[in-house]
Amino acid sequence: MTNADIAAGYAPLFMPQTVAVVGASTKGAALPNHFIRRIREYGYAGDIYPIHPSAAEIDGLRAYPNLGATPKPIDYAYIAVSAAQIPPMLSAAAGRVRFAQVISSGFAEVDEGKDLQANLLSAARAGGMRLLGPNCLGIYTPRGRITFTEISPPEVGPVGVVSQSGGLGTDIIRRGLNRGVKFSGLVTVGNCADLTPSDMLEFYLADAQTKVIGFYIETAKDARRLFEMLRDAKARKPVVLLKGGRTRQGVAAAASHTGSLAGDDRAWIALSRQTGCVLVDTLDEFIDTLLVFQTLTPQPLHPTRRVVLFGNGGGTSVLATDCFARLGLDVTPFNQPALDALAVLRLPPGTSITNPVDCPVSTLQQDDGRVAEKILDEIYAKGKPEALVMHLNMSAFVGRTKPEILDNLVQAALRVQTHYPGQAHFVLVLRSDGEPRLEARKREFRDRAVALGIPVYDEMSNAGRALAALQAHERFLHTRG
Amino acid sequence: MNDAADMIADAKRHGRAALDESAGKRLLATFGISVPKSVVVADARGATEALKQLHPPYVVKLISPDILHKSDAGGVKVNLKESSEVVNAIAEMAAAPHIKSARIDGYLIEEMAPPGQEIVIGAVRDPDFGPLVMVGLGGIFVEILADVAFRICPITRLDAEEMLAELKGGAILDGARGKRPVSRAAIVDSLIKIAGEDGLLMRHGDDFSEADINPLIVSEAGAVAVDARFILS
Numbered sequence: 001m002t003n004a005d006i007a008a009g010y011a012p013l014f015m016p017q018t019v020a021v022v023g024a025s026t027k028g029a030a031l032p033n034h035f036i037r038r039i040r041e042y043g044y045a046g047d048i049y050p051i052h053p054s055a056a057e058i059d060g061l062r063a064y065p066n067l068g069a070t071p072k073p074i075d076y077a078y079i080a081v082s083a084a085q086i087p088p089m090l091s092a093a094a095g096r097v098r099f100a101q102v103i104s105s106g107f108a109e110v111d112e113g114k115d116l117q118a119n120l121l122s123a124a125r126a127g128g129m130r131l132l133g134p135n136c137l138g139i140y141t142p143r144g145r146i147t148f149t150e151i152s153p154p155e156v157g158p159v160g161v162v163s164q165s166g167g168l169g170t171d172i173i174r175r176g177l178n179r180g181v182k183f184s185g186l187v188t189v190g191n192c193a194d195l196t197p198s199d200m201l202e203f204y205l206a207d208a209q210t211k212v213i214g215f216y217i218e219t220a221k222d223a224r225r226l227f228e229m230l231r232d233a234k235a236r237k238p239v240v241l242l243k244g245g246r247t248r249q250g251v252a253a254a255a256s257h258t259g260s261l262a263g264d265d266r267a268w269i270a271l272s273r274q275t276g277c278v279l280v281d282t283l284d285e286f287i288d289t290l291l292v293f294q295t296l297t298p299q300p301l302h303p304t305r306r307v308v309l310f311g312n313g314g315g316t317s318v319l320a321t322d323c324f325a326r327l328g329l330d331v332t333p334f335n336q337p338a339l340d341a342l343a344v345l346r347l348p349p350g351t352s353i354t355n356p357v358d359c360p361v362s363t364l365q366q367d368d369g370r371v372a373e374k375i376l377d378e379i380y381a382k383g384k385p386e387a388l389v390m391h392l393n394m395s396a397f398v399g400r401t402k403p404e405i406l407d408n409l410v411q412a413a414l415r416v417q418t419h420y421p422g423q424a425h426f427v428l429v430l431r432s433d434g435e436p437r438l439e440a441r442k443r444e445f446r447d448r449a450v451a452l453g454i455p456v457y458d459e460m461s462n463a464g465r466a467l468a469a470l471q472a473h474e475r476f477l478h479t480r481g
Numbered sequence: 482m483n484d485a486a487d488m489i490a491d492a493k494r495h496g497r498a499a500l501d502e503s504a505g506k507r508l509l510a511t512f513g514i515s516v517p518k519s520v521v522v523a524d525a526r527g528a529t530e531a532l533k534q535l536h537p538p539y540v541v542k543l544i545s546p547d548i549l550h551k552s553d554a555g556g557v558k559v560n561l562k563e564s565s566e567v568v569n570a571i572a573e574m575a576a577a578p579h580i581k582s583a584r585i586d587g588y589l590i591e592e593m594a595p596p597g598q599e600i601v602i603g604a605v606r607d608p609d610f611g612p613l614v615m616v617g618l619g620g621i622f623v624e625i626l627a628d629v630a631f632r633i634c635p636i637t638r639l640d641a642e643e644m645l646a647e648l649k650g651g652a653i654l655d656g657a658r659g660k661r662p663v664s665r666a667a668i669v670d671s672l673i674k675i676a677g678e679d680g681l682l683m684r685h686g687d688d689f690s691e692a693d694i695n696p697l698i699v700s701e702a703g704a705v706a707v708d709a710r711f712i713l714s
Contacts, residue, residue: 223609227633266631267610273647274632274640479639 006206012098015144016075017046023080024050024058032080042152044145067093080104087119093127102134108191109135121193136190137166149173157182158211159290160204162197164218180450181290184210198226205233212293213237218244227271235276238293238473242286243268276476278469292466295455296425300477304386304470305330308379309356311391317356320460327468338382365401369408376416389463391429394438406445428456429463485511489688501544503589505709512674512681515705517591525571532564538593541570547583554579594705598663599696604682612686614676618650619696634676635683641672667704690714
């Protein structure tokens with residue numbers, strides 16, 4: 001199958017023209033009623049068919065008694081009724097449903113639901129549809145104007161996510177929104193009775209809209225297929241993997257050294273080394289890493305190693321240098337030609353021109369940021385960094401500078417970037433202290449920076465980890481590309 | 482590879498939990514891993530005649546399905562130079578307290594491998610991913626420090642090289658504390674024979690829950706599997 005074939009196969013899920021909703025109540029208070037409201041608010045323009053055994057109308061829409069009775073075949077069915085009711089409903093669909101997502105729980109996540117899940121799967125097969133879930137929350141697909149969360153960013157972006165947890169899927173969308181991550185889709189797959197993370201991987205790899213792929217996985221039933229698919233993809237799209245349940249004891253009774261050494265974790269670490277996917281430990285690191293791949297173009301020819309830190313805050317620079325060094329990034333002082341070039345600029349006292357470059361606010365704001373531009377230009381020309389991290393401690397700017405100084409600094413950095421295309425990744429760290437007005441200003445400024453394609457982080461350690469992930473990806477492409 | 486399949490089938494048919502050492506080494510040899518030249522004898526009486534095929538020094542090892550840790554039970558004698566020493570070693574083993582009551586399938590007499598760096602190559606069957614391969618430096622590096630690297634099978638040469646690069650104690654391979662460097666290529670070759678696309682684990686990985694080649698002795702020139710354990714699934 002070509003990529004176009006694979007993507008076309010999933011089009012009814014990601015861009016449905018007809019949506020059936022099972023479980024909406026005439027009183028308008030059930031979860032499926034919220035789903036109807038949310039997709040209408042989100043701008044879904046296709047047909048919506050509430051399915052109800054007796055009602056003629058739900059939420060102002062004409063209702064139909066079953067999945068076989070709708071005027072047109074159904075691209076996507078959202079199903080949230082009690083578990084036992086669902087299998088007969090699906091098997092009666094007679095090939096008229098393309099994708100059904102079963103939100104309801106009470107299946108294989110509990111022992112007594114295992115048989116019911118097997119019935120659900122056979123019913124989906126008999127009814128001729130693909131099944132998502134059960135025990136999940138839904139799909140967020142901005143290109144199709146379908147969503148399951150109350151706050152749904154409208155932009156169609158490059159980040160495709162698969163989450164085995166619905167709640168965490170919501171967190172990923174909401175935190176991602178606030179950090180500048182833009183999604184091509186987010187699918188919650190729950191118990192994975194039919195469609196699995198590797199099926200979704202196959203779609204995202206084929207989907208032209210998706211440039212970066214993120215997974216939250218707890219148990220991968222078809223782990224072997226996932227491994228082979230990732231291996232064969234050779235990291236042509238960056239894949240970020242947040243794996244839950246990594247500390248579980250692997251083999252309980254091991255009869256050899258190898259057995260006792262092979263915890264569950266080992267296989268996932270091996271997978272990341274062999275396939276180039278980036279394994280992360282926390283939700284925040286997951287989002288930080290998705291953001292770095294969304295915004296920066298990997299440079300396999302010269303993997304990121306040499307980093308220049310530039311900003312205000314001496315202690316911050318020192319701590320960041322330690323942190324970056326531990327992550328395998330190189331923040332060593334400039335060579336003599338670079339130092340000589342910076343010395344010619346005759347910067348004010350208190351400015352440290354080795355790497356890290358520590359500039360007090362007075363230097364940064366000099367000449368509306370033009371001095372900073374000269375410094376950066378010399379750094380790029382002589383210091384030859386592979387990444388430049390600009391860090392601004394926003395509280396130090398308060399009351400001392402014009403509001404536009406932050407913009408001026410970022411614009412200066414972007415101008416220098418354009419003079420040295422493809423040389424260095426540019427990353428911005430906006431440090432704040434939680435004071436509400438400062439946070440508001442930071443949020444506004446972050447949005448502007450992200451709109452310019454700059455990844456913005458809250459702290460140096462976040463930026464360091466994101467750059468280390470980028471480095472790992474670049475190195476994988478460097479050795480295997 | 483019918484030999485290998487037959488050997489595995491035979492062990493299963495006899496209800497064995499593992500391949501005995503001799504069978505394990507024949508399996509390795511089928512896949513091109515060097516093993517010491519050896520003979521198996523039923524008892525001390527056959528030893529002198531059998532030794533004519535081998536060069537000293539010798540090692541004698543007990544073959545018994547009942548004894549998992551044969552060195553602890555007194556079932557291993559090394560550095561034997563004369564055939565009389567081999568005969569005595571077998572007689573002593575047969576009389577040892579833990580061995581007397583065990584089922585004895587015979588005694589494996591081997592040429593003793595020349596010294597080198599001890600490496601462990603292991604395998605474990607992961608319920609989700611299938612066979613995994615492991616490498617580590619022998620002794621405390623594996624047993625105490627857990628300084629090992631795992632990969633999912635099959636692996637490439639680059640994967641194997643990266644596994645060695647991942648070991649914290651890997652510098653030992655390049656010669657440390659006055660020792661001579663050993664052949665990384667020989668370890669990589671062994672890993673590929675075990676875990677590569679056409680390796681042992683890709684052919685027979687489903688038959689084994691776990692396996693250890695411990696140690697694989699690596700010198701400047703090559704690698705020899707000195708002990709091997711294959712636990713049947």
